[in-house]
Amino acid sequence: QSALTQPASVSGSPGQSITISCTGTSNNVGIYNLVSWYQHHPGKAPKLMIYEGTKRPSGVSDRFSASKSGNTASLTISGLQAEDEADYYCCSYAGGSTLLFGGGTKVTVL
Amino acid sequence: QVQLQESGPGLVKPSGTLSLTCAVSGGSITSSNWWSWVRQSPGKGLEWIGEIYHTGNTNYSPSLKSRVTMSVDKSKNQFFLKVRSVTAADTAVYFCARDQSGTGTSALDSWGQGTLVTVSS
Numbered sequence A: 001q002s003a004l005t006q007p008a009s010v011s012g013s014p015g016q017s018i019t020i021s022c023t024g025t026s027n028n029v030g031i032y033n034l035v036s037w038y039q040h041h042p043g044k045a046p047k048l049m050i051y052e053g054t055k056r057p058s059g060v061s062d063r064f065s066a067s068k069s070g071n072t073a074s075l076t077i078s079g080l081q082a083e084d085e086a087d088y089y090c091c092s093y094a095g096g097s098t099l100l101f102g103g104g105t106k107v108t109v110l
Numbered sequence B: 001q002v003q004l005q006e007s008g009p010g011l012v013k014p015s016g017t018l019s020l021t022c023a024v025s026g027g028s029i030t031s032s033n034w035w036s037w038v039r040q041s042p043g044k045g046l047e048w049i050g051e052i053y054h055t056g057n058t059n060y061s062p063s064l065k066s067r068v069t070m071s072v073d074k075s076k077n078q079f080f081l082k083v084r085s086v087t088a089a090d091t092a093v094y095f096c097a098r099d100q101s102g103t104g105t106s107a108l109d110s111w112g113q114g115t116l117v118t119v120s121s
Helices: none
Strands: A009-012 A018-023 A035-040 A047-050 A064-069 A072-077 A086-093 A099-101 A105-109 B003-007 B018-025 B034-040 B046-052 B058-060 B068-073 B078-083 B092-099 B108-111 B115-119
Touching: A009 A018, A018 A086, A018 A105, A035 A064, A047 A064, A047 B108, A072 A086, A086 B046, A099 B046, B003 B092, B003 B108, B018 B034, B018 B092, B018 B115, B034 B108, B046 B068, B046 B078, B046 B092, B058 B068, B078 B092
Parallel strands: A009 A105
Antiparallel strands: A018 A072, A035 A047, A035 A086, A064 A072, A086 A099, A086 A105, B003 B018, B018 B078, B034 B046, B034 B092, B046 B058, B068 B078, B092 B108, B092 B115
């Protein structure tokens, strides 16, 4: 299984919106509504931001939203803030009781 | 609020076995959750290794399945990871995490801080 494809980096100014894509195949992202997204500040524990494609866990800001079209899932961060600067990973159920992560996207707040 | 803490040797020799423990606190390992291991090699992304349920049922990544064993000790509220025949490619920060779903392979809603394991002679 190859990792899901994410852009290496995305940047934006405070207050702007950015979108991170996550491209898989019809064997994972395309067929299951089980994409999750994680925020990871290096040296800390990753944090679940989105699960089951579009759902936000309690306590996660509504500035974070997600969607899917075909084999590509997307995470949008609205009203970008300095604290949003981190690495973001998508993850999808990949069949056969396995999970598959994306390569990660570094978000920079300019 | 469940908390997870990884522990184990930080240095393993090539061809040896990597052994890690994840201690769960603030919740029971016998709850309706699966328990996962994820790793991050230097400069790379996250990689799912596998998961275990408190009954001992496991699911492993196809790429690591031949070298990985997971187990659980309900009396100690801990679960474990073993990776055999390690090489430098197994050098990584290893995280343990809780899957929020009772069916597994869902979303990981609680994570440990991670522990660095280096494979070197």
